[in-house]
Each structure stands twice: as C-alpha cells, then as structure tokens.
Amino acid sequence: MCGFISIMGPEGSDVIQEVLTGLLAIQHRGQDAAGVVTCGDRFQAKKGLGLVRDVFEPRHLERLRGPMAVGHVRYPTVGGNEDADVQPFWVDFPVGIAMAHNGNVTNFHELRRDYFPRQTPQGRLASNCDLEAVLYVFAGQLFQRKAERIKPEDVRDAVAEVFRTVKGAYSVVGLIAGAGMYAFRDPYGIKPIILGKRETDRGTFYAVASESVVLDVAGYEAVRDLNAGELLWIDTDRRLHSFQVSVRPHRPCIFEYIYFARPDSVLDGALVYQTRIRLGAELAKSWRRTGLEADVVIPVPESARTAAQEMAEVLGIPYREGFVKNRYVGRTFIMPNDTERRSSIRHKLNPIRMEFEGKRVLILDDSIVRGNTSRQIVRIARQMGAAKVYMASYSPALTHPCPYGIDMSTKNEFIARGRTVDEVCKELGADHLIYQGIDAMVRAVREVTGDHREFCMACFDGDYPTGDVTERVLADIEADRLAASGGGKA
Secondary structure (H helix, E strand, O other): OOOOEEEEOOOOOHHHOOOOOOOOOOOHOOOOOOEEEEOOEEEEEEEEEHHHHHHHHHHOOOOOOEEEEEEEEEEOOOOOOHHHOOOEEEEHHHHHHHHEEEEEEEEEEHHHHHHHHHHHHOOOOOOOOOHHHHHHHHHHHHOOOOOOOOOOHHHHHHHHHHHHHHHHHEEEEEEEEEEEEEEEOOOOOOOEEEEEOOOOOOOOEEEEEHHHHHHHOOOOOOEOOOOOEEEEEOOOOEEEEEOOOOEEEOOOEEEHHEEEEEOOOOOEEEEEHHHHHHHHHHHHHHHHHOOOOOOOEEEEOOHHHHHHHHHHHOOOOOOOOEEEOOOOOHHHOOOOOOOHHHHHHHHHHOOHHHHHHOOEEEEOOOOOOOHHHHHHHHHHHHHOOOEEEEEOOOOOOOOOOOOOOOOOOOOOOOOOOOHHHHHHHHHHOEEEEEEOOOHHHHHHHHHHHHOOOOOOHHHOOOOOOOOOOOHHHHHHHHHHHOOOOOOOOO
C-alpha cells in the first residue's frame, strides 16, 4: 500500500510545499521511500529511500519549482527496497509524462516476461516496480496519437489501453508536460482516490490524493471520489474532463476501513473513524455471546483505539491505555521483513503494569495475520500480572493472500489458515480469542456508507473480484515478495 498526491496550480505558482505537506499526512501508507516530480519548464525530481523528512532538504526545494507536481510515499509490494523502484516514474521523450500509483499489478510478471519483450525496443523493464508497466502502456498508446496537441480523447484512449493490458488494482495520478494533470481508478475501484480543489486570488488549485486527509491538511476542499474505471483529465485551460472508461462493479477494499486509512479520512463517502466505531459495537455483541467477563478493554495502538473505546462503552467496562507506543518505530505491518517486525514489536509497545495486574484484560487489535504481534502482546500481559488474557480482532480471520497491494504475501504465513479459532488461540497463548464475523464487518461499514455496496474482501474470503487472479499469479507474487524479504502485518 502506498500514498500519493498530485497538484495542479495556476501558471506561475509553486506547489512543492503543499505536495510535501500532503505526503507527511499519508506517511502512514509507506515509510520505505518518498519522491516528488515537479513540472515547470521541465521535469525536476527528487527521490530516495526513507521518510519524507529524511529524503527532502531545504536545498532540494530550490529546484523543485513549478505549478504541477506529483508526490509519492511507498512500501514495497511488487519491487524491492531499491532506489530504482522509488516513485514517481517519468519519461521525457517524445512527450514528458510523470506517474505515481497506489496498488498492485497482478499480471506484472506476465507483462515483464511476455508483453514488453515484444513491445519495447529494449525488450525489458528497467526496474522491479510494477508502476513502470502502467507508465509504458499508457505512454505507448499516447505516443500513437495523430494530432500534435494532446486532446482529452487521447488520454482516454491511453487509459483504455491500460485497462485492457494491465490487470490488478491501482489508482494512478500523473502529469503530462505542457498539457495537464490526469488521474484514474482501476475498473473495480479497489484503491481509493479523491479530487480536491482550493480557490485563491491567483486562481484554482486542483489536487488528487489517495486519502481525503491529505486534502484537509494541505488546505483543499474535497470535491468527490473518482468512480471505479473513471479517468479525470484537467487541461492547461483549467477545464475538467471526466470519462467513464470502464464499467465494472465497484469493489472498494474493506481493509482500508479496518487498518490502512487514517481515522480522519473519508473513503468513498464513509468516515473511517465512524466505521471503526461501528466495528467495535458489532464485536461487543459477539463478545457478550461468549459469556465471558472482562475487567478492562485495552487497544493495541494506534488503529484499534476507536473500536476499543466503543466496545468498552457498549460492554459497560473501562477502556484503558495499557500500552504506550513509541512513535518513532514504524508500523510493523509495512516493515520490509519478518526479522525487523519481530524485533520492533517490543521496542514499539511498552506496557503499564497497573492496567494488567490482577485483571481479566480484553486486548483488541484491528487484525491478526502472522500472530507475531499478538503472541508477544499476550506474553507481555502475563508478565504484567494479568489474571486472564483475552484477545479480540475487530476484523475476521485473515486467510488469503492479497494480490492487490496489501502486503499479505504468502498463504502459509497466515496463522488462521488451516486452523480453528481454538487452535489459533492456543498458538497465541491467550485464554480466549474472538474474531469479527464477515457479515458483521460488512454490516458495520454499510451502516456508515448508507447503502448496500459490495467490497473487496479477498483477504478474508478468497473471492478475488477482478476474476483474473490465478494460482500462477499468486505464486509469482509470493515468489517476488519472498525474494525481496517481503512480509506483512505481524
């Protein structure tokens, strides 16, 4: 999972500061690398490994000038932790095109193996990042236009070619030098993307980002989410053009509401904070049916806090902060390998003994993937003197790999795969374990969206909505991630 923001300001403006502000707001979506491409008289770029604050220095801003820019923060899904894989990507000739994305190309290995050797002069891609495939398919079609000036229909045709050739889940933003800014969402709308604008005395600024919080922090008004399969094109005359390039059932990723998105973001019209409240309330109903009693509800910070507060309120028991998080240790979900995850868990969470000692503690997390974090948390709780340690997850059991850009890569690593809930509980060392039901999860989110929309829930139920995820595709992605020491939430 990655984050992006692309901005188009009035002629003569510089948007680099707003882009960096936006990237800081979505640093949670990727701590591996950051990059920006700006467009004034020509493209200027700065990319590097690490956090936004580490990659960019004041001296870089002097040359990153221009009224258009695209920025990106990354953690690796396809591709490794290498400079060559850091986004945005761009081409300079015969037309300048810059691009960034959030998501995953499911047929990347097939394209690299079969398509590009036939289509490109060099016969191969220069990086291991799947965005390069999107860029070259998009650019290849755009270069075939007949008129010198780029028309909205030319961009539409380029996106249509991407949809025909490149499979998977991806939201894409980018710039075409001297022509405008584009954004499009995959045919099933799995990955989020939202348009914003800001009116000033100098004119209108447009921004497209992967979460609404980016727009909030950068001072933009949210206009609307892009539809599944939609292209948005903003030309240099400040005209907005929308094309419904593909018509497929909209299947937004439900895991965004559970874990990835910031609670203050609004995704496809639903406030993430409110969905987590409802998820906590639904899980409280399930807990009551166990007949067990707890003295306190303790969240695993940060994402479980909202649901834990609601769960405690519904159950009528205290909510307590039993763990203090070191904010300078990254999210274990998006650390690049399992060794780093295991060693960081204890460094990241320090317990407050008085909240555990002699108590029956109900510890709530957003999800359980490998079980490393939960196993250590149970051990810490017992060390602090807890009388009983109950574990709860406000999402269902994760059992299937996600090929769409969430780093749950190898089916054998899921602790719940092939095990009963009691067997998982025993593996974790807890006294009881409870998962959210899939129906309850969907009901909770729908109560906020106010409709009966369907979601991509493949990581829970194995139903891949794009219809093109085969065992070969999963094996290719798994091999790629293992080779790059990939991993996911512990």
